[in-house]
Amino acid sequence: MNFDANTIIYLLEIIVGGLLVGIGVHFVPVGGAPAAMAQATGIGTGTVQLAAGSGLTGLLSAGLMMHAMSLSPTFAQDGYSIWPILLTGAVGAMIMMDATMLTGSWIYAYAVGAPFASAKVNYDPITMFSQPPYVAPGTVGQGIPTVCFVSGTIGAAMGGLGGALIYFPLVLINGNPAMSAIFAIGIFMVDAVLASWNIQGTIEGFHDPKFKKWPKAFKACLISTAILAVVAVLITPLVGGV
């Protein structure tokens, strides 16, 4: 193992990736089980699973992009360029999250027959629509209003970016996409679970009062990702080959 300036950069990339995942989870509007009964605003599932679904879809795109880059005829001179990999990860995650929220919206609008509303704010900060008249009695809102949708898109982008940012240095370190992918999934899960514990399962997006708790998740993810990252940079390609 060679410890040099590059190692520090890899370390930082993994830590920043973990932090992006941890904070990104806070943006995803997740209503948990009540949302599946149209009883609360947001997507009707668990935080970790949704973040994992979108972030790892991004990871698949990023892995493909990175692999495609290494097949390029000019790869020997150019090497990897980081931005397309990270952005494609973010876009992949955003597409998954948006497709999920959009089809979920169809069900809220056309099967349950409820207008979208949030009970956490009186006015949607983006569209300025008034919310309380549209909150059904006995519930805390339903559906995915624009502000939640935009927030979810941002969250997915951060998750995908974070996943790609964890994956990228790992491939540079050990040169093994399969191992890096599993390792990235491991780190991703740890950060996503910690962040979802911080929000206690449900949140509506960046307008939710709970969003102010993000510094706690920041600290938690910083510590845990740092411990994981130190270990990650020590893993080497095979010694002696197979």
Added chain:
Amino acid sequence: MDAFGMGLVAAMGALATVAGASEDIDSDIGSQSNPNSQVQLAAQVGNPHRIYNKAIAGEPPSNALWCTTAAIMAYVLIEGYHMPLLFAAAAGASLAALFDGVMSVSAYLGRNASQARFNQWIYLDIIRYTTPSIMAHVWITSFCIVLIAIMQVYILTPHHPFPIPVIALVWGLTVGAIGSSVGDIHYGGEREFQWRLFGQGLNTMLSGQIVRKAEAGLRNSIDNAWFCAKFGGPATGMGFGLTVFLDNWRTTVFDPITQAGAAIAMGVFFVIVMNLYNFYCEVSARRKYGPYPGYKGDIAA
């Protein structure tokens, strides 16, 4: 861009749509994931029922398990024994369906036994006739997803660098996340509570008061599949199909090496379109349904 690649991407999108739809129906038959909380609560508030209670660790991990199981079997058969791709995928899906059967039965027995004090019985006939139906849907889901993974690794260029089981794991997590976010609303928000007023979510006071009787006799879980297959399932399939199709379409149409920027811009364009579509849905729902009558007056800004 080549025609063959485009055809493959279209086939992947179609497979993903089928996988999403069958995944959702499987979870509706088993009352898995979020609506499960109401099925669980029903017995506790004095409504024992005859509905399947398949609590297997949330949809995403459980679907990841089925798809990965199918993927390892397929991978072993392809790489180790040089079997044809389709046969390998079918054999893998069969193993996954068996795993699912075992887990479903254990969850039904376990959950209902843990509710002994609420007089929730274990009905063996439910296990006998509902479990095969769940297994059949899981077979379809894992078969489609393994085929997607096989296409990505062996056929579509550039080949995906991850091994088949890892891709199947990720797609399984994704299809589970979509199924529990989309299709479950149709089951939990509508089918479980058909007797309440239409046009609103479940009032918290009514939690656990699920519908237990059918048109004739008692409601069983196969009835739920009949209902949810009409909208919840296809919508879930649409969600997963869009994810797989759009994500792969942009890297097939635009060469990921030389036109990476265009591929990313295309993705951003899709994202913006979906944001606008959701805004349209919100506006049209608000206009058509209007505010709830019980509301006492707007709050001054």
Added chain:
Amino acid sequence: MAETVKGFKIDPKKLRIYGLVGSVVGIYLAYILNSVTGTNIFSFVGALAALFSVVWGANAVRRVCAYGIGTGVPSIGMLSLGMGVVAVLFGLSIAEQMGIGLLGVIIALVYSLIFGYVVGLIANRVMGFNIPVMEEGLTDLSGAGTLAILGWSFAISGSLGYADIVHSVINTGFLAIIFICGGLAILHPFNANLGPDETQDRTLINGVMVGGLSTVATGVCALMTLGLAAGMVQIVVGFAVWYYFFVWFFRLAKRDASAVVGTGLLPPTVQ
């Protein structure tokens, strides 16, 4: 039903010792058996070793989740295996680099225990969970996840060498099935038996049952990496474990349920 079913109750501390010692000894026993006999038939012992840690982990899930952590049971299982994957790769890799390949198991275990404890501290101190068994529970979970992954990895690769594990478990992607199967073996038992009348023996038996199922899955993988004989032995052993414990679980469910009926309408008191 007059038949009596064997039930049990185990103290968590004792269970932790059983789990820890059982899996570590089991993994090394498998290694020794394999290298003494010069075959890979005994790889299935590694899978059996993983069952001990599964029981240990399932009990930890049971204890922590009894407090209600707000995000459901699955998240904690995923966390456990996420920590486990990192610890296993690190342990095996670093041991190989330092030339003490065999101690990889111990290094991975120690790292995972420490990391689990730190995550538990974070959860309690930074996030304010205030669950008294959180540190303990996450330490247990992390260790159990690591040992389960190691045991099943051994069952697939038949060796503890880093190169062998990378070649036959990671490059083929079989770690994915260990990740998710091991995760479900640890989290499914409590999730499947959730309810006010949950009992420890039923939950743990369910864990062993799912562990048996996972052994069948790793056996399928071993068909490719270790050859037909070792793979078939493992599938048969896994099936036997699964069958025995499934029958036991079914009896326990019958013991605990208010009634088990072939068919029928709703219970008479509430119709």
